[in-house]
Amino acid sequence: MPHSLILNLLPLSPVSPGYLTGRHLHALFLTLVSSVDKELGNYLHEAAADKAFTLSPLQTKKCPFKKHHFLQWEHSQPIPEHTLCWWRITLLDDSLFGKLTQLWLNLNPSKPWHLGPTDLLITKILGTPQVDMPWANACDYSQLYDRASDTNRAIAFSLATPTSFRQGKFDSVLPTRECVFNRLLTRWNKYSGIEISPLSLDALFPSFVNIKTEVTSNYHSNFIGVVGEVTYRILGDVEPLAIKQINALADFALYCGLGRKTPMGMGMTRRIFVKNSQD
The missing domain is CATH 3.30.70.1890 (Alpha-Beta Plaits)
Incomplete structure (x- = not known):
């Protein structure tokens, strides 16, 4: 839990x-x-x-x-x-x-x-x-999964502290679908005991982005990340199971955060709810 x-x-x-x-x-x-x-x-x-x-x-x-x-x-x-x-x-x-x-x-x-x-x-x-x-x-992993919607196609996050993602040897501040959902998937599979197979993110598209770059000097070197809001939408013909799994991972973001240095206060994230779309 x-x-x-x-x-x-x-x-x-x-x-x-x-x-x-x-x-x-x-x-x-x-x-x-x-x-x-x-x-x-x-x-x-x-x-x-x-x-x-x-x-x-x-x-x-x-x-x-x-x-x-x-x-x-x-x-x-x-x-x-x-x-x-x-x-x-x-x-x-x-x-x-x-x-x-x-x-x-x-x-x-x-x-x-x-x-x-x-x-x-x-x-x-x-x-x-x-x-x-x-x-x-607090919520059981099984409850997080069971309660996840298999129809909600709108996935929105509020990034409350600077958020940055490691890509290879370097950092990227862009919250791409791969950076966000692959990170959530990795941590979910490590701790939940409910395996989710690697997801195809081809149907997931950013539909709204309102972010800004922030620099914090709380570390040995400056840490650059983004804060704000990003919304993704699931478009096209997508199986309900895949929609449910994406929603479960989005709900999990409250607990695991996104990106780097989450044990140091960065990447604090929570899901916010916006109007659903059935496109």
Whole structure:
């Protein structure tokens, strides 16, 4: 079962921008894991690629249900003390959530965790959809698949943090159908236990693109990605099974994100719903 968890955080002193990078938040996550399973924390630290979790940048703003809603991926000023923040963690592997059960069950809201020199309190964990929080959710892989529409031909994504795709030795910021859906397919087949055969994407066409390039310096070198919205439509004579599989992968994007550096806050993606087409 993939989980998308929202942790509500309260810093007890100002948080410097230098400690709000993806690298520092990645280290905080590994600290949380190691507090209940040191061996698992070491394993996740050493995993070179295709990690079974994603993280968001630290957020200080509320997140209403809006069609277009970019998140904060950089902070130019310190976050003041006692500023309510939220941070998302997704877990793709069924066993990973289970191994961290003791962390969720025994969470002490008065125990501080460290982000650089700043103490943070975890005041609440949300794991189900909320009126003002579309990023929290959990769903069995079998339910994700069973609930996927076999008639909806409109597939739209909101790219909320900079998103970039590796192609060979280099990066590309264009969310082509191959980059998007082959990435989703690879991760789905690795973690879901419900095999989807390689898809023919010949009937899938971008029908609307509203993206812009962003550069973030949160890494050793500048990371260039795009944020915005992209919509694909399934055109022509396509079997319902293929439509269902494409929809299942689109729904899965909420949990696995798209592109590179998803364990560092990049590629946060969620599906948005637009008018269907039966073309």
